[in-house]
Amino acid sequence: MITASPSARLSRPDWREAWRAAITDPVQLLDLVGLPELASRLPADNAGFALRVPRGFAARMRRGDPRDPLLLQVLPQLAELDVVEGFVRDAVGDMDAKTAHGILHKYDGRALLIASGSCAINCRYCFRRHFPYGDEIAAAGQWRDALEHVRNDSSINELILSGGDPLALTTRKLAELTDGLKNVPHVTRLRIHSRLPVVLPERIDDELIDWLASLPLQKVLVLHVNHAREFDASVDDACRRLRDAGVTLLNQAVLLAGINDDVTAQADLAERGFAAGVLPYYLHQLDKVAGAAHFEVPDERATELMIELRNALPGYLVPRLVREVAGEPSKRPVASRAR
Numbered sequence: 001m002i003t004a005s006p007s008a009r010l011s012r013p014d015w016r017e018a019w020r021a022a023i024t025d026p027v028q029l030l031d032l033v034g035l036p037e038l039a040s041r042l043p044a045d046n047a048g049f050a051l052r053v054p055r056g057f058a059a060r061m062r063r064g065d066p067r068d069p070l071l072l073q074v075l076p077q078l079a080e081l082d083v084v085e086g087f088v089r090d091a092v093g094d095m096d097a098k099t100a101h102g103i104l105h106k107y108d109g110r111a112l113l114i115a116s117g118s119c120a121i122n123c124r125y126c127f128r129r130h131f132p133y134g135d136e137i138a139a140a141g142q143w144r145d146a147l148e149h150v151r152n153d154s155s156i157n158e159l160i161l162s163g164g165d166p167l168a169l170t171t172r173k174l175a176e177l178t179d180g181l182k183n184v185p186h187v188t189r190l191r192i193h194s195r196l197p198v199v200l201p202e203r204i205d206d207e208l209i210d211w212l213a214s215l216p217l218q219k220v221l222v223l224h225v226n227h228a229r230e231f232d233a234s235v236d237d238a239c240r241r242l243r244d245a246g247v248t249l250l251n252q253a254v255l256l257a258g259i260n261d262d263v264t265a266q267a268d269l270a271e272r273g274f275a276a277g278v279l280p281y282y283l284h285q286l287d288k289v290a291g292a293a294h295f296e297v298p299d300e301r302a303t304e305l306m307i308e309l310r311n312a313l314p315g316y317l318v319p320r321l322v323r324e325v326a327g328e329p330s331k332r333p334v335a336s337r338a339r
């Protein structure tokens with residue numbers, strides 16, 4: 001078993017305290033980043049989707065910059081109230097793909113388990129901002145049906161934990177889940193989709209690392225980072241510890257207007273991630289979820305951007321531009337024009 005070095009185990013803050021200390025009041029966030037004048041432009045009731053941002057993530061925002069790419073990902077905007085044709089509540093067909101309690105079986109060989117409905121951060125563009133988590137979470141105590149489905153389908157070799165954020169669960173609960181896979185030989189890979197190593201790196205504590213390192217499975221963690229400035233020394237440390245525990249790190253980002261829709265932002269994201277040991281995986285076209293239309297980048301601009309990016313970076317640092325289409329058996333590539 002690979003474990004963190006003894007020195008790295010000293011005085012790590014409790015992630016649950018950092019979680020509880022998150023900012024939930026947009027006025028407080030605006031005060032903190034030196035933009036109190038923007039409070040008059042906040043939508044009533046946060047446009048129906050609560051603000052939530054960990055203090056460590058807020059500390060990476062530039063003071064006095066209303067266009068800060070980290071701030072724009074979390075600050076409620078009046079534009080979220082716009083009703084835009086084609087932008088709907090269940091943008092990726094999650095409800096139709098449900099096969100067992102908390103399981104989404106959209107792709108061959110893989111089953112996705114909604115492990116938790118909680119997130120440490122609320123991203124305004126999130127495709128699940130309207131998802132009925134309360135009904136669909138296969139949280140601890142409700143693993144039975146979900147695991148039964150995985151156990152009975154020998155075509156499933158990869159279990160994907162998603163959410164919400166699966167690392168919102170305690171490590172004890174995650175271990176309960178993987179204990180249930182012990183006699184399921186066809187599952188050889190565990191993939192975790194999580195934003196926590198970036199937005200709340202305190203979560204990557206010794207207990208989590210020991211659990212990951214002990215698993216007799218291949219482990220992949222797909223981070224979700226949209227901008228290079230989301231990385232800092234604490235995120236680098238979390239990534240290093242995950243890699244030391246035998247976890248392959250990939251990144252998926254969402255292409256977001258005004259945040260990362262230029263070649264410099266995308267190239268910086270790929271380079272900065274690689275410096276932290278994270279390979280680019282997907283660049284998603286926005287899921288058309290109600291309330292997020294102002295983040296959309298047209299396909300034509302997105303494909304031009306990919307050409308610029310391929311000219312700027314080695315091939316292994318260029319993510320695949322994709323879109324999720326309800327009912328399709330895989331993500332759909334968004335084609336670039338040949339040059």
Ligand code: SF4
Pocket residue numbers: 118119120121122123126127128163164165195224
């Ligand atoms: S599911 Fe992911 S994108 Fe959506 S709010 Fe949670 S962390 Fe953000």
